[in-house]
Amino acid sequence: MSNIYGYIRVSTKDQNEARQFTKMIDKGVEARKIFVDKLSGKDFNRPQYQLLKKVISEGDLLYIDALDRLGRNYDSVITEWKNITRDIRADIVILENETLFDSRKFKEMGDMGKLMEDQFLSLLSYVADQERKKIRKRQAEGIAAARSQGRHLGRPRIDLSTLSANELVILESNYPRWINKEITAVEFMGLLQLKKNTFYKVVKEYEKRLN
CATH class of the missing domain: 1.10.10 (Arc Repressor Mutant, subunit A)
Incomplete structure (x- = not known):
């Protein structure tokens, strides 16, 4: 019998996972099958995610609130996506945009669906990489502008x-x-x-x- 799982990630211990948790419950995921990490999305060395990977199996369904909750390094996200959907043969649905991010739809198309999924994921990686470059550029420009105005950068001084x-x-x-x-x-x-x-x-x- 297939299982339905949910994966939640928040970046810090201070952030509240309640909103994502509620969305999983509304989708019919049992509370005990929801895995929660309170860690950065820079890599996949997260205890609950690794535990999820050990229990999820063929035919299971995994709900994730948004793609960046899976991770922020999109090349690695694509690798993980393919590992879950093709190697493990489970499915992933991204709740933020179920129309685009639902691996079941690609599987229904057979070999053509796999080709379309590859192209879609590659486009996603490119767009994400361009966005990262824009963010880094804006940050660098902001830092340069602040320094030119003599403003203090970093955390506020406490005395x-x-x-x-x-x-x-x-x-x-x-x-x-x-x-x-x-x-x-x-x-x-x-x-x-x-x-x-x-x-x-x-x-x-x-x-x-x-x-």
């Missing part, structure tokens, strides 16, 4: 002057506790939600103000 009123209260109320070793530096950093280097920089500025 004592940029702390919010609430953060200052946390700093002032817990600094004596830290000095008296009632709380550890790690605990103090957690209260302020600061990384180690930034924490010590802020504390040093605060101590200068006290003096």
Whole structure:
């Protein structure tokens, strides 16, 4: 008996997979057959995706919300697509555009369908590569423009002057506790939600103000 699976990927642990999960459930996928990775799409070394590849078999159907949820390197995406649909002989449906991305339709056309699928995937790879080049060009132009205007690039600088009123209260109320070793530096950093280097920089500025 064939199975229906769902694969979900979000780029970070902070992103919510609920929207994709709901779409899978609406398609009749059982919750226990939905595989979720919270990782970048740069490659396929993702634990849940690799587990999915071990259990999916001939005749099964795999739903994915959008093609970039499968991966962002489109040459690798094409390789994975062909591996699942031709080697494993399962099917893939991309929910974002079911009209174009449904491997079952190509299989129904026989050898002609395989040829059309190859051409379609090759075109997809070309378009994706051109889009990546445009994005890199826009990013480079944006960085150059920002530098020419003397703007700071990267994450915003955090120091004592940029702390919010609430953060200052946390700093002032817990600094004596830290000095008296009632709380550890790690605990103090957690209260302020600061990384180690930034924490010590802020504390040093605060101590200068006290003096």
